[in-house]
Amino acid sequence: MATKMQNAVVELLYNDLSHPPSSYIGPKYAYREADGSNNNLNDPSMGKAGSTYARSVQQNNPLPRNDMPDAGLVFDTLLKREKFEKHPAGLSSMMFSFAALVIHTVFRTSHENVNVNETSSYIDLAPLYGHDQATQNQVRMRNGRGYLHPDTFAEDRLLLLPPAVCVLLVLFNRNHNFIAKKLLDVNERGTFVDPDTIPTSDPERSSKILKQEEDIFQTARLINCAWFGSAVFSDYFSAILGLVRQGSNWSLNPFGEIRKEDHSLFERGRGNVCSVEFNCLYRWHATTSEHDEKWVTQMIDTLSGGKNPDDITFADMKVMYQKMKEGEKDLTHWTFGNLQRQEDGTFKDEDLAQILFDATEHPAAAFKARGTPNVMRMHEMMGIEQNRQWAYASFLEWNSNKDVAAAAEKLYGDINHLELYSGLQAEEAKPVVEGAGLCPSYTISRAILSDAIALTRGDRFFTSDYTPFNMTTWGFADCQRDPSAPGYGSTLGRLFLRALPNHYTPDSTYTWFPLMTPGAMQPILKNLNAIELYNFSRPGTKNPSPEIKAYRDVAQVLSKGSDFRVSYTSRAAHVITGKGFFIASDDPVRGQREQQAMLDALTGAAGSLDKITESFYQKTRELMITESWACVGQTVKNVDIVRDVLKYVPLYWACEVAGIRLSKDPDDGDYTPQALYDILTEIYFFLFLDFEHWQFIPLSQKVRGHIDQLLQRIGNSYSRGSRLSIAGVFSSFARLINGGGRNGHDELVSRFSALGYDNDTLANSILAILIGSTVDMSQALVHVVNSYLDSNSLVKSAISKGKLSAQDQATMQGLVLEALRLDPAFRGVYREAISADKIGQQSLKQNETIFVDIAKANMDPEAFPEPTSVLPNRTPKDRYLIGDGVSQ
Numbered sequence: 001m002a003t004k005m006q007n008a009v010v011e012l013l014y015n016d017l018s019h020p021p022s023s024y025i026g027p028k029y030a031y032r033e034a035d036g037s038n039n040n041l042n043d044p045s046m047g048k049a050g051s052t053y054a055r056s057v058q059q060n061n062p063l064p065r066n067d068m069p070d071a072g073l074v075f076d077t078l079l080k081r082e083k084f085e086k087h088p089a090g091l092s093s094m095m096f097s098f099a100a101l102v103i104h105t106v107f108r109t110s111h112e113n114v115n116v117n118e119t120s121s122y123i124d125l126a127p128l129y130g131h132d133q134a135t136q137n138q139v140r141m142r143n144g145r146g147y148l149h150p151d152t153f154a155e156d157r158l159l160l161l162p163p164a165v166c167v168l169l170v171l172f173n174r175n176h177n178f179i180a181k182k183l184l185d186v187n188e189r190g191t192f193v194d195p196d197t198i199p200t201s202d203p204e205r206s207s208k209i210l211k212q213e214e215d216i217f218q219t220a221r222l223i224n225c226a227w228f229g230s231a232v233f234s235d236y237f238s239a240i241l242g243l244v245r246q247g248s249n250w251s252l253n254p255f256g257e258i259r260k261e262d263h264s265l266f267e268r269g270r271g272n273v274c275s276v277e278f279n280c281l282y283r284w285h286a287t288t289s290e291h292d293e294k295w296v297t298q299m300i301d302t303l304s305g306g307k308n309p310d311d312i313t314f315a316d317m318k319v320m321y322q323k324m325k326e327g328e329k330d331l332t333h334w335t336f337g338n339l340q341r342q343e344d345g346t347f348k349d350e351d352l353a354q355i356l357f358d359a360t361e362h363p364a365a366a367f368k369a370r371g372t373p374n375v376m377r378m379h380e381m382m383g384i385e386q387n388r389q390w391a392y393a394s395f396l397e398w399n400s401n402k403d404v405a406a407a408a409e410k411l412y413g414d415i416n417h418l419e420l421y422s423g424l425q426a427e428e429a430k431p432v433v434e435g436a437g438l439c440p441s442y443t444i445s446r447a448i449l450s451d452a453i454a455l456t457r458g459d460r461f462f463t464s465d466y467t468p469f470n471m472t473t474w475g476f477a478d479c480q481r482d483p484s485a486p487g488y489g490s491t492l493g494r495l496f497l498r499a500l501p502n503h504y505t506p507d508s509t510y511t512w513f514p515l516m517t518p519g520a521m522q523p524i525l526k527n528l529n530a531i532e533l534y535n536f537s538r539p540g541t542k543n544p545s546p547e548i549k550a551y552r553d554v555a556q557v558l559s560k561g562s563d564f565r566v567s568y569t570s571r572a573a574h575v576i577t578g579k580g581f582f583i584a585s586d587d588p589v590r591g592q593r594e595q596q597a598m599l600d601a602l603t604g605a606a607g608s609l610d611k612i613t614e615s616f617y618q619k620t621r622e623l624m625i626t627e628s629w630a631c632v633g634q635t636v637k638n639v640d641i642v643r644d645v646l647k648y649v650p651l652y653w654a655c656e657v658a659g660i661r662l663s664k665d666p667d668d669g670d671y672t673p674q675a676l677y678d679i680l681t682e683i684y685f686f687l688f689l690d691f692e693h694w695q696f697i698p699l700s701q702k703v704r705g706h707i708d709q710l711l712q713r714i715g716n717s718y719s720r721g722s723r724l725s726i727a728g729v730f731s732s733f734a735r736l737i738n739g740g741g742r743n744g745h746d747e748l749v750s751r752f753s754a755l756g757y758d759n760d761t762l763a764n765s766i767l768a769i770l771i772g773s774t775v776d777m778s779q780a781l782v783h784v785v786n787s788y789l790d791s792n793s794l795v796k797s798a799i800s801k802g803k804l805s806a807q808d809q810a811t812m813q814g815l816v817l818e819a820l821r822l823d824p825a826f827r828g829v830y831r832e833a834i835s836a837d838k839i840g841q842q843s844l845k846q847n848e849t850i851f852v853d854i855a856k857a858n859m860d861p862e863a864f865p866e867p868t869s870v871l872p873n874r875t876p877k878d879r880y881l882i883g884d885g886v887s888q
């Protein structure tokens with residue numbers, strides 16, 4: 001008994017861990033190899049490019065090769081398209097452009113030996129990055145920043161496919177470069193340097209650049225592949241399962257750790273080898289849209305010199321490939337869809353966007369027997385012949401269409417002898433039922449999922465090595481599928497908005513449901529009561545926002561409040577109604593008046609400003625004392641001044657004003673400081689900051705919820721019943737500013753009564769104070785303190801040399817202004833020209849949005865001589881530029 005027990009314990013403990021270990025540490029194991037090797041560390045060549053295909057199913061078909069019907073005859077009898085039939089579930093042709101990208105990531109059958117797959121068996125975006133090191137070298141820029149050559153990709157076979165496939169890949173190229181730039185900007189581990197700043201005289205320059213180039217490139221590649229994986233498990237997967245029809249954002253997560261009932265680990269990250277069956281069931285040529293059929297016809301016509309598709313032979317096909325290859329220059333010059341590259345090597349955004357919009361508008365065709373365009377006859381014959389060299393299982397109970405079944409029997413003699421290729425392609429298709437969106441043949445629909453799981457769960461970089469360490473914390477967050485994104489968790493929409501920001505719009509069905517036609521989405525969204533969230537028309541083009549940078553121009557825009565609209569008022573309109581919310585008022589003049597009125601009420605009484613300063617001082621002191629700690633054996637204390645102090649000082653003050661009770665104990669006050677700060681940050685972020693377009697819908701919904709809750713709290717805290725009481729507000733302000741003094745209170749009451757606010761306006765005004773005086777005030781405080789703490793700081797050195805006195809109020813104010821000039825809390829603001837205007841050299845159209853670059857203007861020597869020096873005695877003080885939010 002004791003032995004049995006001991007065995008069980010040993011088994012349990014042994015099964016705690018994976019054997020052999022699931023990964024190793026160090027850079028050698030952190031990145032994907034170009035050819036996919038080293039995915040399974042115990043069998044490094046598993047799934048490597050250039051290996052043979054696997055076979056999943058035992059061959060049992062007794063029909064000898066020489067008894068098989070002619071491949072052309074099989075096509076003409078079972079596969080050739082009779083007429084175009086629209087896809088029954090509303091899938092767009094882009095669905096199949098994306099699918100083509102997926103298949104080219106994992107299949108590249110050698111033309112010399114059909115048993116060999118020239119690419120790896122992993123979702124590693126090989127069409128973009130190349131299937132081996134030599135090809136990867138061609139797409140890389142090697143500029144020390146880890147970039148790919150602009151708008152390029154590696155897979156030449158894609159040039160034979162409709163242009164939307166290539167455009168999608170170009171967007172993944174742009175995503176790579178976006179990610180690489182961010183990795184350098186964020187510089188999470190502090191190891192990267194801007195290559196332009198390494199002096200050419202530095203003897204280690206080239207080795208530094210080389211090391212950094214590899215790190216950034218490979219990390220960006222990992223993150224970009226994870227983006228692709230996320231797109232597969234969001235847009236693609238939900239189109240396959242028809243989840244959009246149900247408004248479901250659910251997705252399968254095949255990557256996580258799974259424990260079996262006996263406590264042992266269910267295998268993952270152990271590698272994968274694609275099978276011939278997988279290759280065969282993924283030939284979805286029957287889904288080609290009418291538009292793409294025309295495109296292929298034209299391309300084959302050009303390459304074959306006008307030959308009838310029925311007469312094209314294998315030999316002709318080889319000549320066509322040859323012709324295409326000869327037409328190619330080096331891959332940085334490849335083009336497709338008759339597009340022209342611009343001087344910098346990129347394609348025009350406009351051209352790329354139009355191709356994608358078309359692909360979303362065009363309906364795909366239904367999977368069916370007799371559904372493949374005749375122009376693809378030779379592609380299919382090649383497929384049939386390849387498959388005959390591979391070997392396969394046979395099918396039963398196959399197609400209820402009597403004509404198709406009878407024809408198959410004629411061809412094969414016995415339906416049991418039907419071969420896999422035609423069996424899969426001409427099998428009866430699944431109808432549109434719950435859980436079905438792709439609607440291929442029954443066998444494909446089942447098998448595709450098994451293969452998808454094998455591909456992803458088998459991949460070490462999607463499982464045990466899918467980590468913030470390998471991808472950086474920023475990258476790890478960036479590539480996650482976000483179930484709250486519009487389109488029920490679309491990832492492609494986020495990609496479009498990032499790569500083509502002036503063409504895709506944040507509320508379009510083209511953006512969020514690209515794999516479904518807008519026509520198909522209309523009734524679905526109506527059914528789901530979500531129709532008002534989306535726009536169904538083809539997005540137009542907007543010009544990029546001009547940037548205003550010179551001090552003089554920036555100052556002019558900021559001072560002409562009545563000529564420029566602040567762009568965040570339209571955002572505010574999504575989340576708050578009524579008057580009084582002065583920090584984002586739709587009428588700039590009224591907004592300023594309301595703000596001034598509130599400021600007067602808060603600070604107008606004699607000495608009130610000093611009281612506020614005192615309250616800030618006391619809170620800072622208190623937090624520094626309560627949040628600090630000492631190391632063992634030391635009296636000197638440490639405090640995280642940003643996380644535990646500066647972040648919360650303004651919040652405590654604003655909560656006093658708003659009558660919100662903060663407590664670290666969640667069961668005590670209205671909010672914990674952390675929870676409220678996070679809420680206010682989200683509101684602030686939504687109203688004022690430059691977020692990625694895709695976040696608009698989920699953020700606005702979340703922020704509306706926060707604001708409703710806050711308004712209710714503000715209302716409750718001031719009401720002695722259900723009504724917001726003006727008197728309640730005043731006594732709270734008075735307590736705060738005047739220590740409860742009766743005179744101050746009376747003065748406030750009279751000030752506020754003079755405003756004549758109703759309860760809603762008052763609550764909105766208090767909310768504006770709460771939001772406007774916390775998040776960006778904390779940010780500004782951090783920037784100022786950072787300037788003092790920084791050991792290289794000019795400020796510090798000036799003080800230590802005795803040139804400046806920190807006791808003197810004017811100098812202190814000057815130091816704060818200088819710190820915020822050199823390191824502003826935000827870079828700039830957006831404005832919309834109310835009418836056509838001219839600012840400096842820049843002509844503005846009516847309603848045009850401009851970016852007012854305060855950070856650049858702050859460094860303009862015309863306004864600030866010796867701009868990089870800290871000169872706290874600059875005058876006049878109102879020369880300093882002020883943006884939005886609290887700084888107003």
Ligand code: HEM
Nearest residue numbers: 096099100103107108109161279282283284288292296379
């Ligand atoms: C109009 C669109 C398409 C065209 C013109 C096209 C054309 C071709 C051609 C010419 C080949 C032979 C490639 C070679 O061996 O060099 C091929 C192979 C293949 N196609 Fe398509 N295709 C299209 C769409 C699709 C789609 C939507 C899918 C499925 C998602 C698909 C799946 C495949 C597969 C799995 C192969 C075999 C690849 C290999 O083994 O290397 N194709 N296609």
